[in-house]
Amino acid sequence: MDQSRPKPDLIIFDCDGVLVDSELLSCRCLSEVLAEFGLVLSEEQALELFLGRSTKAIEQHYRDLGQVVPDGFLSRLKSRVLETFAVSLEPIPGVEAVISGLTVPFCVASSSDIDRVSLSLDVTGLKPYFGDRLYTAQMVRRAKPAPDLFLHAAENMHTLPSRTLVIEDSVSGVQAGKAAGMTVWGFVGGGHYRSRDGRAILSAAGADRVFARMSDFWEV
Numbered sequence: 001m002d003q004s005r006p007k008p009d010l011i012i013f014d015c016d017g018v019l020v021d022s023e024l025l026s027c028r029c030l031s032e033v034l035a036e037f038g039l040v041l042s043e044e045q046a047l048e049l050f051l052g053r054s055t056k057a058i059e060q061h062y063r064d065l066g067q068v069v070p071d072g073f074l075s076r077l078k079s080r081v082l083e084t085f086a087v088s089l090e091p092i093p094g095v096e097a098v099i100s101g102l103t104v105p106f107c108v109a110s111s112s113d114i115d116r117v118s119l120s121l122d123v124t125g126l127k128p129y130f131g132d133r134l135y136t137a138q139m140v141r142r143a144k145p146a147p148d149l150f151l152h153a154a155e156n157m158h159t160l161p162s163r164t165l166v167i168e169d170s171v172s173g174v175q176a177g178k179a180a181g182m183t184v185w186g187f188v189g190g191g192h193y194r195s196r197d198g199r200a201i202l203s204a205a206g207a208d209r210v211f212a213r214m215s216d217f218w219e220v
Contacts, residue, residue, distance in 0.1 A: 010104065011107075013099075014110060016169070017170065020092060021089070021091070022089055025085065053143065081116060108133065111149075166184045167184075171202065187210075
């Protein structure tokens with residue numbers, strides 16, 4: 001596939017930070033719930049450490065520090081995130097216009113669990129566009145930055161990796177897409193990139209292109 005002007009057979013969207021503007025909300029929830037369990041982590045640190053990563057990465061981070069995430073933490077975090085999303089989550093501006101106009105198959109592949117992805121798409125009105133084409137880190141052995149999730153999605157969508165375009169907002173997601181042999185476009189229009197140089201960050205991670213507005217989706 002021509003990486004400057006691809007004509008893909010499949011487009012895989014990440015969910016958080018690409019379809020829905022959720023990353024700052026997620027980091028706030030993580031920081032608050034960790035504090036409830038006596039662990040200090042700022043929203044900025046949460047963003048730096050866990051953007052695009054699964055909850056397994058959180059547990060591994062604290063294990064590496066010689067700490068154990070307390071019992072009940074993950075269930076409390078999930079509840080807090082779902083409660084927050086239900087009242088505060090918004091779609092990425094312009095994304096519905098993009099997906100409603102697509103003429104090629106598309107799906108979601110997210111590091112979040114299926115309940116969170118389903119709720120995110122539901123409350124933002126995007127769920128009908130995706131149906132059951134939702135793939136999450138729960139379905140594979142290794143989460144992003146490993147390529148497993150994207151390869152799983154492409155296989156289920158009956159598409160070759162080389163004919164697949166991935167839209168991602170995180171370093172781990174870009175790395176996963178490239179490791180899968182796919183073309184990857186980095187998206188930096190989410191609220192979490194307002195004070196960070198997302199273009200430099202995702203370009204350094206290997207993104208084939210970086211863009212900041214969904215209205216520029218096909219403008220190369």
